[in-house]
Amino acid sequence: MSAALRLADRASRREALLDAADRIIRRDGPAASMVSIAGEAGITKPILxxxxxxxxxxxAALADRYTGELLAQLQAALEAGRGRRDRVERTVDAYLLAIERQPQVYRFLLDPGVPSAEAAQAQFQVRSFTRRLSMLLAGGIAAEIGVPATRAAAWGHGIVGMVQSAGDWWLETHAVTRTELVQELTDLLFGGYGTS
Amino acid sequence: MSAALRLADRASRREALLDAADRIIRRDGPAASMVSIAGEAGITKPILxxxxxxxxxxxAALADRYTGELLAQLQAALEAGRGRRDRVERTVDAYLLAIERQPQVYRFLLDPGVPSAEAAQAQFQVRSFTRRLSMLLAGGIAAEIGVPATRAAAWGHGIVGMVQSAGDWWLETHAVTRTELVQELTDLLFGGYGTS
DNA sequence: CGGGAGTGTTACCGCTGGTAACCCTCCGGT
DNA sequence: ACCGGAGGGTTACCAGCGGTAACACTCCCG
Structure with missing residues (x-):
């Protein structure tokens, strides 16, 4: 009987540990060390x-949590939009808003400062997120406009990378306002380069 | 007089060391350690x-060398093309070809597995490359089609990220052929998504 | 023939991720 | 009431990393 309690305890404990890690990563960026995370959680390394x-x-657990939130926000934005262009604008804006609000988390997700191959799982998790997002987008594209699967896949990955990279640049320079960037990227996607 | 010789020696030595580092990074990826690089060069750490x-x-020195080569190839492709679409196709193809031939180098450039903040210079160098490339592209765009600077900048970074991300995906999956991917991306840039 | 520059080495430091051994508390069975 | 084991927790350690200080050798120049 107490086994269930133990399990629930473990789960909530795990969440608390993730909270601590979250705080430390927000403070130190990807360079957060295990001992500092453990210290923030009020315990020591081996428990982690x-x-x-x-x-x-x-x-990986952290990345899973973050990407889950982000994915939910993006999907909400995607579904809230009316019409294709509106959907694109809202989604891009939601992404930019997210990375603007939590740049440290974003940096952690983009390049988790993994020393080497030990912690490749996190890298994998993040890449997996990008791929999931890209494939989700590809599915949407394929469903929205009749387009072969390979083309939709290539476009999905390309578009995700486009927004990501532009967002990265914007986060560093803030050379334009967020809404301006949304407009520029949407214009680019809707043939601004090819048809001008 | 021998000072010049010494300098030349130093320079060629430096090149040799970079060659060794290049070999090790090609073998071990971004996880290459200083001692292994030194070993490969036949010397010990402090000399490095x-x-x-x-x-x-x-x-940073390695990144500079790589990015220099890549930039030269891309510029050559850019100038070899006739007409806008042809130029885009050639350039994208040149990029994909480069990352296909040397995936380890590419990985190193994209995410140098820097442990933390110590070696931020390399990160900076690489980001600087992406930014240089993006700004070069932005300049080309602005010159080619009359477009405000901010729009060209946003597009430049977006396009670079698009090709980079799609290339990353392609490198992992090889879901399409190179020439197919070139076509898809070019189509996307030339209004394939917006005008379909 | 002496004495620096400069090249090379060994041996160390601090820190990181990761682990082994131990302790201590609390809970259940007899 | 006691006692034994299962966990949670800690200290103390290991290997490896980047980085550096101190010391040996060689070779060229005055």
């Missing part, structure tokens, strides 16, 4: 390792 | 540090 096995495991 | 000061310095 008992829960997540690996630094990669912790990072 | 005397030459490059820092791991960041070595990585």
């Amino acid at each position: 390792y008992r829960h997540f096995g690996d630094k990669g495991g912790l990072y | 540090y005397r030459h490059f000061g820092d791991k960041g310095g070595l990585y």
Whole structure:
């Protein structure tokens, strides 16, 4: 009977640990160390390792949490829009808003400062997120406009990378306002380059 | 008099060290360690540090070399093309060809597995490359079709990211042939999504 | 023939991720 | 009431990393 309690305890504990890691990563960026995370959580390293096995495991869990939130926001924006162009604008804007609000988290997701191959799981998790997002987008494209699957896939990955890269640049320079960037990118997607 | 000789020696030595680092990075990817690079070059660590000061310095030098080559290839492709669409196709193809031939180098450039903030210079160098490339592209766009500078800048970064991300996906999956991907991306840029 | 420059080495430091061994508390069975 | 084991927690350690200090050698120049 207490086994269930133990399990629930473990789960909430795990969440608390992730919260601590989240705080530290927001403060230190991808350079956060395991001991500092453990310290923030009020415990010591081995407990972290008992829960997540690996630094990669912790990072993967965190990445999963973040990407889950982001994906939900993006999907909400996607569904809120009316008409194709409106949907694109809202989604791009939602993405930019997210990375603007939590740049450290975003940096962590984009390049988790993994020392080497040990923590490749996190890298994988993030790449997996990008791919999931791209494929989701590809599915949407294929469904929206009749287009072969390979073309939709290529476009999906390309568009995701486009927004991501432009967002990265924008985050560093803030050379334009967010709404301006949304307009520029949407224009680009809707044939601004080819038909001008 | 021998000072010049010494300098030439130093320069060629430096090139040799970069060659060794290049070999190791091709073998181990971004996880290459300083001691293994030194070993490959037939010497020991401190010499590396005397030459490059820092791991960041070595990585920056390597990144500089790689990006120099890549930039030259891209510019050549850009100038070889006749007409806008042809230029885009050639350039995208040149990029894909380059990353296909040397995926490890490409990985190193994209995410140098820097442990943390120590070697931020390399990161900076690479980002600087992406930005240089994007701004070069932006300049081309602005000159080619009359477009405001901010729009050209946003587009430049977006397009670079698009090709980069799609190339990344392609490198992992090889879901399409290179020439197919070139066509898809060019179509996307030339209004394939907006005008279909 | 002496004495620096400069090249090379070994040996170390601090820090990181990761783990082994131990302790201590609390809960259930007899 | 006691006692034994299952976890949670800690200290103390290991290997490896980037980075550096101190020391040896060689070779060229005055």
